[in-house]
Amino acid sequence: MNNSSLPMIFLLLAVAGLVFGIGVVAISRRKARAVPQIQRVAPVEAVEAVAAAPLSVRDRLAKARSSLSGAVGSVLGRSEINDSTWLELEEALLRADVGVRVAQSLLGVLQARVKAKEISTPAQLIDALRGNMSSQLVGTSRDLNFEANIGGPNIWLMVGVNGAGKTTSLGKIAAQQIALGRTVLMAAGDTFRAAAGEQLSTWAERSGAQIVRGAEGGDPSSVIFDGVQSAHSRNIDLVLADTAGRLQSNTNLMEELRKVRRVAEKGAGKVTEVLLVIDATTGQNGLQQARQFTEATQVTGVVLTKLDGSAKGGIVFAIETELGIPVKLVGLGETIDDLVVFNPTEFIDALFE
């Protein structure tokens, strides 16, 4: 323990005292409610045959774009740069979920350049803003990291909060990797959510990947470890490991994830990619997600899902520039081909449209 432990322990005592104090008050204030304690899900025997959704090939991105009014158009419509210009640009960035701090720093740089007369027209301003933003996003490799000849399978781990789209992204990645000629095994490490294993099985059937599942409520680390062992013995190139969604503020579940990563490498395999799946609708909390998940599992890339909706996913700009985690894949629709490599220029253009 370090020197600062003294106030900390005191704090601990104080908090413990407080917590039980209010607990008592609260309990005596109300009658204790009968709370049904629902345990983790019991194993499911029957696998419901779920009809594969018809995969449409509509260009949803185009639809999203056409429905949005352009801040850029409005800025360019003026003959000069004035207060409204700055406000509109700031609000455009904010509306795309880039965040206050990032928006202000991006515009701060430009305000200085306008003051120094380096920029004088709205068109130059827009170009400079786009240029600054792209320059912050280029220079990182967005390839999914696959190492040959490591004496075991590559392991790609999918992590993220509940409902971000981990399982679906995993299914699509599997199909794409198989199309590239790699052999893939899915490890159904989401043993918590009801029927998550079934969902992954459906994807395995669709893509032709093998799958290793454990009992629902079982230890995700052991399921993934078994998956790696099984892949190794069958000479499979790649293990795609699914994990249960978890909120980054839940310490115990983050600890579980840390263990998953540790145990995954106990066998012959190597974790060569940890993909954090982030929903494009996510706001400023996305940055916190990236921080916490990286701290627990050393995230190597972001998968930005659901970008075909009206959300812009601007938080990944903050994640990439502030935390240095590259955005690798983007989900633009429901079909397998709609999961594509992230293109910074298109992404930035879309932010302003």
Place this chain on the structure above:
Amino acid sequence: MFDNLSDRLGGVFKRLRGKGRLTQADVDEVMGEIRTALLEADVNVGVVRNVIERIRVQAVGTQVSEALDPGQQIIKIVNAELIAMLGGETLKITYASHPPTVVLMAGLQGSGKTTSAAKLAAWFRSQGRNPLLVGADLQRPAAVEQLKVLGAQIGVPVFSIAGDPVATAAAGLAEAQRLGRDVLIVDTAGRLAIDAEMMQQVADISKVVSPHYTFLVVDAMTGQDAVTVAKAFDETLAISGVILSKLDGDARGGAALSVKEVIGKPIAFAATGEKIDAFEQFHPDRMASRILGMGDVLTLIEQAEKVFEKDQAEATAAKLMDGEFTLDDFLDQLQQLKKMGSLSSVMGMLPGLPKEAKDAQISDDMVKVTEAIIRSMTPEERRKPEIINGSRRTRIAKGSGTQVSDVNKLVKQFSEMQKMMKRMGGGSGGGSGGGKGKKGGGRGGLGAMFGGAPGGGPGGLPSGDIDLAAALGSRLPPR
């Protein structure tokens, strides 16, 4: 983490001290801070603009006195405004005279519809109703399977047929009538608000079941897009209320404010955890503090309520107030505390804690070390820590893998806490008298402990909630 609003405003007002009245420029600066705080909480840009205007009107001309902290005054205004915006009319469920009462769930992919549908079913059950769940999400693989598993957990039947979601919903309604279920909850597939085809499908589902309530499920982590989504769904389905999901995370949840403001429909329920029963009616006041990043005492209380055994807690409280609190009891408390989640998240919910305390990375390892030290003591030492002498100290340190000085610190702080608690217990006017006297003392005492507020007398205040909140944190604005 983001700074909370009171920290932000604290800095501004330090400079404004001594001024008689806020000038326009001062107000602008203050408004700027409020704007940033709201934006960082993911409140929609357009909504922020409106809020700020309303707050500005109230803030201009606010008297800045030495006695009253101007920051507190502004926070009070902001908080009241947010509560007013979030609250207003609450959604009251009235059951259909010809059952079943039909509830339709809608939302984006991954917002938490299926889980919320099951939680809502459990809630209806707790209200003495007999719901039927209908799985009309035939899009996502195994979504119906998920609903079936959840339904089995809560003892609510689940109906679904493969094929067409609209037909499934219609058949579900017939099934509810046949079985005599009085509530029907229809889960639908997640869809993007801009996907015309899918929006038409959910409109068709709505047409065949004619829902009494249509809930939009919104993820508490949603950013600026919440407004677009809410508008689109409201236009298609005429939303009756919102279910805010994943509120157990650390997102500020500004989306709640945006959605409420834009579609004007109440936030009916909030999902606050992974367990089925972690689902409750929405509390605008808590959400306001949360958006402003100012602690969430009431949620903390509820968490404590769930975790703590009533009898045990009362016994411990009595011991504490009488000064009979031993290290064993403290160890118990730590165990209970651990059940409430990480220490830092608990600390985060406490208003009025000094900023340094919140910033100090309180790791859960600290709890472990403390536990280890106490566990290395003999039962007698735990009861009477004063008997711990040099050789006992060395033994305890060795047993717990710590230094003698750590053991010293723990023992010293424990005795200090004991003294403090004794004082508080003694001051409650009645000491070991009736249970009521004890409770009152606990409240006032804890208030005094956190922030130096005078012990809040429970008598004159209208309700338990307000009473508690006022006593617990002097920095929590009075309501």
